[in-house]
Amino acid sequence: MRRRLATFLHRHARVRLSLLLSAPLAWLGLAYLGALAALLVTAFWSTDTFTGNLIRTFTWANFEDLVTGEVYRTIALRSLGVAAAVTLIDLVVAFPMAFAMAKLASPRAQRWLVIAVLTPLWASYLVKAYAWRVLLSADGLLGWGYGLGATILTLSYLWLPYMILPIYAGLERLPNSLLDAAGDLGARGWRTFRTVVWPLAFPAVVAGSIFTFSLSLGDYITVKIVGGRSQLIGNVVYDNIGAANNLPFAAAVATVPVLIMLVYLAAVRRTGALENL
Amino acid sequence: MNLSRTARAVLWGALAAGLAVIYVPLAVVVLNSFNADRTFGWPPPGFTLDWWAAAWRSTGMREALWTSVQAASGATLIALLLGTMAAFAVQRYSFFGRDTVSLLIVLPIALPGIVTGIALSNTFHTVLGIPLGLFTVIVGHATFCVVTVYNNVLARLRRLGVSIEEASADLGADTFTTFRLVTFPMMRSALLAGGLLAFALSFDEIIVTTFTAGAGVRTLPIWIFENLFRPNQAPVVNVVAAALIVLSVIPIWLAQRITGEASRY
Structure with missing residues (x-):
């Protein structure tokens, strides 16, 4: 058999x-x-305001509320701003680190540096956000307090390795001979960076930004831990499911980050970033 | 490379500073778990082991830990099965829509966790009528864990090729025997690495868990989050956080030994 x-x-x-x-x-x-x-x-249904039950008939109402509501527009723009700021900060911090790892460190040191960057990825997300709560609390080491700035700082910290690793991989593939050639032709450091390194590393940078952007856009936990009273898209979704018991509206709000990500992915597809993920 | 001394110094400095920023917050958590001051005043007035003892006695924490272990084990088992099957299908066969399968497997971690979370909870709750509990947590976690196993097995299969399996068949072994004696042993370390990553991913997850866990189910991240804002629980939460940081070195070390290379997925 x-x-x-x-x-x-x-x-x-x-x-x-x-x-x-x-x-x-x-x-x-x-x-x-x-x-x-x-x-x-x-997302196209609604809830009965008295009983809280789902009404399963088609309506654009949720999306109309979403587009016309001043609050939601502010929160959506704020979330976009936070995601963009986190991506920019991570890029500025990660690029020199990745460059030093890929082009200055010896092969043996490279291996250890990659492990050093990877290890914190394994430490719990919650624990890292919590670490910043402790650092930023009024009597903590930094004592800067909570708010939108603290959220951006903490998110940048959380997603930094996701930006370092793709850029490092991209720069490692970049042949040293190109940099030497640029130098031989008379280009100084800055010019070599602008005309050789940056254009060739760009797809890797975009790949890293997909992570930092997407992860920041969907977050609502970090905001709760260090954000004080600030709200992002994730919080609106969460509150509408929990306290407000309005699943259809939560679903409509949840389409916003998905749409933004789809637009972002479509926009960066031509840079070849998706092959660098 | 012809970088000026200043440029080199600046780049090395940036790397050192970046690594310091990555590790200082973690070090502070570990240090604070011995901080004698209940509210983690800085600098610490003295050091104590009391919080570690208190954390060990906390039944809520221990129950949550056990729930997390169960959830992560269940999710890892399912991910191992589905990830391996999908990797074999994609790597060994060509068929219409093969690229779509890869995309489908990456989708659950590419979309924001909150979207996956409410989509699944909505389906369990209103469409299927399954009560939320440990089972639904495992299903939710397995969904985004498949990708870790899939990527590891896929990379291994790509490297292996089919010639050894064909040799086995030529020597008279049937499909099952070849899998048991040839294919599986060669894939074992890839499965271990993928499974380890899946376990870690599930163990740490909070967003999908929040939406798929019933009222009585509390995983460790959920327990931490619930107790984060209770001032008198702070020292115990901090100990759990410190323990998790120290423990996170183990999978890294194991993964290094298994694969000889560091990979996240």
Whole structure:
């Protein structure tokens, strides 16, 4: 029996393939995509204000509220601003670090430096945000207090390794001979950077920015820990599910970061950044 | 390379400063777990082991730890199974929509966690009518853990090629025997590395967990988050955080030994 099954499988590659694909596709293709689709459908429903029950009829009301509501526009813009600021800070901090790792350190030191950058990724996300809560608290080491600035600082800290690693990988692939050639042709450090290093490292930079941007855009935990009373898109989604019990509106709000990410991905696709992820 | 001495010094300085910024906050947490001052006043007035003892006695923490271990184990098992199957399908066969499968597997970590979280909780709750609990947490975690196993196994299969398996078949081994004696042993370390990453990813996750866990289910991150804002629990929370930082070195060390290279996914 076993033998016959084995022979059958050996002869029918398509059957093997279907069996291999069955469970992953059922889980991710059917269940997960189905869940996302159901969420999108829910965004066009509404809730009964008295009973709190779902009303399953099509309406644009949630999106109208979203677009016309002054509060939501402010929060969406603020979230975008935070994500952009975090990405910019991480870029400025990560690029020289990655450059020193890739071009100045010896191969043996490189290996250890990569581990040094990777290790904090394993330390719990919550623990790191908490570490900043302690540092920034009024009687802590820094004592700067909480708020939007503290949120940007903490998020930059959390996602910094995600920016360093792609840039490091990109710069490592960049041949040293190009830099030497630029020098031989008379270019000083800054000019070599502007005309040789930066254009060639750009796809890697964009790859890193996808992480920092997307991760900042969806966050609501860090804001709660160090943000004081500031609110981002994530908080609006969270509050509408919990306290307000308005799932359709939460679903509508949740489409905002997804849309922004899709636009962002489409915009950077031509830089070749997606192959650098 | 022809960098000026100043430029070199500035770059090395930036690297050193960056690494310091990465590690100082973590060091402060570990140090604070011995801080005699209840509110972590700085500099510490003295050092004590009391908080470590208190954390060990905390039943809430221990229950949460156990829940986290269960959730991460379940999610890792499912991720190992689904990730390996998908990696074999994508690497060993060519078929219509192969690129889409890769995209599908990356999607759960590419989208913001809150989107995955509410999409799943909505499906469990309103569509399927499954009560939220440990089971739904495992399903949620497995969804975004598949990618870690998938990437590791895929990279391994790409390197292995099929010639050894063909040799096994030529020598008379059937499909199952070849898998058991040839393919599986060669993939074992990739599975271990992928599984380790999946476990760590699940163990640390809070956003998807928040939405898929029922009222009674408390994983360690949820427990930490709940106690974060209670001043009299602060020392115990800090000890748990310090312990997690120290423990996070273990998977790094293991992954290094297994793969000889550092990779996140």
